[in-house]
Amino acid sequence: xxxxTTLSTWIIPCIILLVLVVATWKKVPTYESFVEGGKEGVxxxxxxxxxLLGMMVSIAILRGSGALEAFIEWISPFLMAIGVPADIVPxxxxxPISGTAALGMTTELxxxxxxxxxxxxxxxxxxxxxxxxxxILTVYFGAVGIRRMGDALKVGLIADFIxxxxxxxxxxxxxL
Amino acid sequence: MVxxxxxxxxIIGIVYAMFNGTMDQVNQALFQGADEAxxxxxxxxxxxxxxxxxxxxxxxxxxxxxLTRLFKPFVTRLFPDIPKNHPAMGYILSNFTANLFGLGNAxxxxxxxxxxxxxxxxxSDKASRSMITFLAINTSSLTLIPTTVIAIRMxxxxxxxxxxxxxxxxxxxxxxxxxxxxxxxxxxxRVRKNKR
Numbered sequence: 627x628x629x630x631t632t633l634s635t636w637i638i639p640c641i642i643l644l645v646l647v648v649a650t651w652k653k654v655p656t657y658e659s660f661v662e663g664g665k666e667g668v669x670x671x672x673x674x675x676x677x678l679l680g681m682m683v684s685i686a687i688l689r690g691s692g693a694l695e696a697f698i699e700w701i702s703p704f705l706m707a708i709g710v711p712a713d714i715v716p717x718x719x720x721x722p723i724s725g726t727a728a729l730g731m732t733t734e735l736x737x738x739x740x741x742x743x744x745x746x747x748x749x750x751x752x753x754x755x756x757x758x759x760x761x762i763l764t765v766y767f768g769a770v771g772i773r774r775m776g777d778a779l780k781v782g783l784i785a786d787f788i789x790x791x792x793x794x795x796x797x798x799x800x801x802l
Numbered sequence: 803m804v805x806x807x808x809x810x811x812x813i814i815g816i817v818y819a820m821f822n823g824t825m826d827q828v829n830q831a832l833f834q835g836a837d838e839a840x841x842x843x844x845x846x847x848x849x850x851x852x853x854x855x856x857x858x859x860x861x862x863x864x865x866x867x868x869l870t871r872l873f874k875p876f877v878t879r880l881f882p883d884i885p886k887n888h889p890a891m892g893y894i895l896s897n898f899t900a901n902l903f904g905l906g907n908a909x910x911x912x913x914x915x916x917x918x919x920x921x922x923x924x925x926s927d928k929a930s931r932s933m934i935t936f937l938a939i940n941t942s943s944l945t946l947i948p949t950t951v952i953a954i955r956m957x958x959x960x961x962x963x964x965x966x967x968x969x970x971x972x973x974x975x976x977x978x979x980x981x982x983x984x985x986x987x988x989x990x991x992r993v994r995k996n997k998r
Contacts, residue, residue: 637903645856649863656859663858667850670914671843679839683832684811690831693818722941726838733954741960750955750966754948755973759941762913763804766937767929769914770921775804776929777988782941784984789942789977796972 670769677768681760685724694720710794713745717752718790722783725758747801752793756786846910853911857896866892869899880939880982881932883923890919894936901944913940935985942981943974 649656688694695716702715710718713735721728735749759782767775819828860866870877870891877891884890893916900909916936924930929937948970955963 638905638908642856645860645863645865648865649859652863654859654862659859659862660855662855663861664851664855667852667854667911668847670854670911671847671850674846675839675843678843679836680808682839682842683835684808684815686831686835686838687815687828688811689815690824690827690834691815691819692822692824692827693815696818696822729950732951736954736958741955741958741963742965746955746960747966747969750948750951751969751973754945754951754966754970755943755977757941757943760807762941763937765910766913766917766940767804767933770917772917772921772927772929772933774928776934777985777992778929778934778937779804779807781934781938781981781985781988785938785942785977785981788980788984789973792976792980793969793973796969796976800969 674765674769677764681764685727685760689724689727694723710790711745711748713739714748714752714794717749721752721756721790722759722786725761728753728758744797744801748793748797751797752790755793756789759783759786849907850911850914853908854915857893857912857915860896861889861892866896869895880935883930884920884932885923888919888923890916890923890932893919897936897940898944901940902946909940931989934989935982938981938985939978942977944978945974946971 646656649659698716698719701719702712705715705718706712717728717731717735720731732749732753736746739745739749741747741750759779763775763778763782766772767778815828819825857866866889867887870887873895874886874891877895878884878886881891881894884894893912897909897912897916900912913936917933920930920933920936924933947967951966951970952963955966
């Protein structure tokens with residue numbers, strides 16, 4: 627445990643140290659390069675705003691109206707039929723759509739079932755082994771102006787589904 | 803596709819609210835969502851400026867080239883249509899590395915840079931083969947150490963907060979492998995369709 631906590635606090639400063647030492651050694655004008663590279667960040671964030679805002683508003687409407695919950699309730703029996711535990715269904719469905727909502731659900735599951743329960747472990751594993759597909763697509767494609775996404779969303783969602791099933795199987799084998 | 807999903811989420815939400823009397827919540831959610839996006843973007847500015855700055859220094863110091871050379875056999879196979887010494891490779895690799903160590907913050911700017919480079923290669927507003935592969939791997943998550951989850955588990959007094967690291971790595975391995983395989987299947991289907 628201490629090793630991992632230490633590692634996660636040391637890693638960023640160490641990367642920066644490495645970059646700066648090597649750059650200084652190679653006589654790179656470090657500060658000027660940093661500023662030049664950083665300049666791009668401002669315009670990048672600003673150009674991302676409409677993409678993020680549009681997506682987040684749409685997701686907020688879906689959640690706020692209660693339609694997302696109703697949908698989850700409607701589809702739950704199908705997922706439970708293939709062995710997905712009932713408590714985890716909402717998390718599995720929300721994970722690709724909204725990162726903050728998923729994190730909230732994970733926290734809630736860990737809080738109510740206990741971190742060392744089956745559901746707690748499963749929620750933890752699922753949270754760690756999947757990512758917010760819709761957000762990543764919005765940000766990465768939005769930032770560089772890709773309008774036709776091809777199969778990216780389909781591939782991402784199929785992989786999410788496989789990842790969720792895999793989490794359930796793996797956690798069952800390891801902890802049950 | 804994204805146009806449909808985007809519009810449908812809002813349409814379904816509003817229509818549902820009409821019949822279920824949740825219009826108040828929709829009104830609230832609308833502006834809360836917009837507000838959240840602005841807060842998120844402002845938060846992103848600091849992260850983007852900082853990491854893009856550091857990346858620029860790393861690039862000029864030749865560190866990206868070293869990283870690329872180290873993992874060349876692996877990534878050239880994953881991204882066959884990116885020329886071997888193209889800067890896109892360096893950014894793709896730094897994005898993967900940042901993801902592996904759970905530096906989600908640092909991964910985003912590098913991912914965007916990688917996309918920029920890949921767009922220069924394809925010169926089109928259509929997602930290229932390598933872009934789709936790159937996104938598939940990213941959306942399947944590459945985390946080795948899920949720091950956020952560990953923190954939550956510690957907060958709720960888990961007896962072993964890190965015991966899920968093993969299962970997370972295994973599940974990540976499965977989902978990433980699946981992402982790569984699914985991406986390949988879709989790619990070859992596309993190629994066959996175009997030939998006909």
